[in-house]
Amino acid sequence: MKVIVLGAGIVGVTSAYQLAKAGHEVTVVDxxxxxxxxxxxxxxxxxxxxxxxxxxxPGIPMKxxxxxxxxxxxxxxxxxxxxxxxxxMARMLxxxxxxxxxxxxxxxxxxxxxxxxxxxxxRSETGITYDERMQGTxxxxxxxxxxxxxxxxxxxxxxxxxxxELLDRDGCIRVEPALRHxxxxxxxxxxxxxxxxxxxxxxxxxxxxxxxxxxxxxxxxTTIKALDVEGGRVRGIVTAPDxxxxxxxxxxxxxxVALGSYSPLLLKPFGIRLPVYPVKGYSLTIPINDASRAxxxxxxxxxxxxxxxRLGDRIRVGGMAEISGYTNDLGLARRSTLExxxxxxxxxxxxxxxxxxxxxxxxxxxxxxxxxxxxxAGLFLNTGHGTLGWTMSTGSARLIGDLVxxxxxxxxxxxxxxxxxx
Numbered sequence: 001m002k003v004i005v006l007g008a009g010i011v012g013v014t015s016a017y018q019l020a021k022a023g024h025e026v027t028v029v030d031x032x033x034x035x036x037x038x039x040x041x042x043x044x045x046x047x048x049x050x051x052x053x054x055x056x057x058p059g060i061p062m063k064x065x066x067x068x069x070x071x072x073x074x075x076x077x078x079x080x081x082x083x084x085x086x087x088x089m090a091r092m093l094x095x096x097x098x099x100x101x102x103x104x105x106x107x108x109x110x111x112x113x114x115x116x117x118x119x120x121x122x123r124s125e126t127g128i129t130y131d132e133r134m135q136g137t138x139x140x141x142x143x144x145x146x147x148x149x150x151x152x153x154x155x156x157x158x159x160x161x162x163x164x165e166l167l168d169r170d171g172c173i174r175v176e177p178a179l180r181h182x183x184x185x186x187x188x189x190x191x192x193x194x195x196x197x198x199x200x201x202x203x204x205x206x207x208x209x210x211x212x213x214x215x216x217x218x219x220x221x222t223t224i225k226a227l228d229v230e231g232g233r234v235r236g237i238v239t240a241p242d243x244x245x246x247x248x249x250x251x252x253x254x255x256x257v258a259l260g261s262y263s264p265l266l267l268k269p270f271g272i273r274l275p276v277y278p279v280k281g282y283s284l285t286i287p288i289n290d291a292s293r294a295x296x297x298x299x300x301x302x303x304x305x306x307x308x309x310r311l312g313d314r315i316r317v318g319g320m321a322e323i324s325g326y327t328n329d330l331g332l333a334r335r336s337t338l339e340x341x342x343x344x345x346x347x348x349x350x351x352x353x354x355x356x357x358x359x360x361x362x363x364x365x366x367x368x369x370x371x372x373x374x375x376x377a378g379l380f381l382n383t384g385h386g387t388l389g390w391t392m393s394t395g396s397a398r399l400i401g402d403l404v405x406x407x408x409x410x411x412x413x414x415x416x417x418x419x420x421x422x
Contacts, residue, residue, distance in 0.1 A: 012258035018401035036204035044318030045309035050192025054367030056095035074305035078324035091365035115395030130203035135297035137195035278360035283318035372417035
């Protein structure tokens with residue numbers, strides 16, 4: 001079939017690659033000048049197959065109230081009269097029960113583990129490199145209370161057969177030797193050894209080149225105006241007019257929406273209510289000047305919900321959740337929080353040389369992406385991955401490749417579809 005993929009971020013490019021492998025004629029459309037120039041550009045660098053949890057969890061409402069008054073808060077709320085924001089927040093709060101948390105985390109772990117297998121196979125078949133490391137994620141606890149609270153995550157990991165290891169202070173230092181300089185600041189950690197790290201921007205660009213070699217066409221610098229729907233079936237898309245034509249259409253037999261936070265805006269005119277909302281995250285990229293004081297893999301600072309990741313000769317420091325709508329400004333207070341976390345655990349780095357970035361993560365209220373068909377024939381979704389687009393991209397792409405091709409997926413995907421929202 002002729003298939004259009006909307007979006008050239010990590011999710012869109014992996015989807016295009018899998019659809020091309022399945023024999024389809026694929027066009028990727030994106031407003032940017034190249035792949036991975038928005039949310040995929042400078043994310044935290046984690047590929048967290050084991051360390052993946054819904055933000056909606058028991059106790060989060062009370063924690064959120066405390067976070068709002070912290071100087072270095074992991075959550076920043078800028079309330080506004082925005083029905084989409086209010087509806088999304090209400091739905092998220094409704095998922096903060098133990099029962100919902102268990103269901104949502106199990107979905108996430110299922111897809112993440114599938115992605116772990118898919119990424120390994122893709123790496124083997126393509127040979128692409130992207131500053132990758134396979135040394136796990138260390139969720140670092142500064143207090144005994146945090147260590148005790150990890151019991152619910154340990155239970156979920158054990159139930160789904162995901163390898164993990166609870167570590168004391170010395171165990172954390174064994175895994176991340178640079179922590180010996182701050183041993184008194186930590187009490188323990190939870191290691192998920194199958195997790196990986198890597199530069200999402202490098203990976204996406206390398207895979208886009210492989211996709212082009214398979215015949216995928218990339219229409220960069222193209223603004224998507226609307227879906228072209230007729231008689232309950234998608235016929236393609238309408239793009240912004242160019243100097244010659246008032247209106248341009250690109251025809252297709254199937255369209256995959258992988259536009260991240262912008263997906264709901266495109267779908268709304270067709271009665272598709274996708275509960276995805278932008279939650280802004282920030283990152284610093286710092287050159288390493290002393291490898292002995294840098295992390296080996298990813299350290300997740302549980303206190304500030306900030307990931308500190310080794311990417312070759314750089315450290316990527318990413319995190320925070322700012323609920324403020326479709327704004328992408330760079331707040332200096334957010335930079336201060338990132339600098340505080342990394343210098344507190346890995347002192348000695350020169351944060352004055354860091355580059356500062358922000359991106360809009362497409363979050364669902366239950367933390368699980370939306371993958372599958374819609375009520376419009378031929379229209380598919382692959383979006384809503386939140387902070388885990390890099391982690392879940394390869395598995396999500398395999399699923400969408402199977403669903404568009406009318407093949408049975410290798411894992412259960414029914415509860416990932418938009419139909420779960422009623």
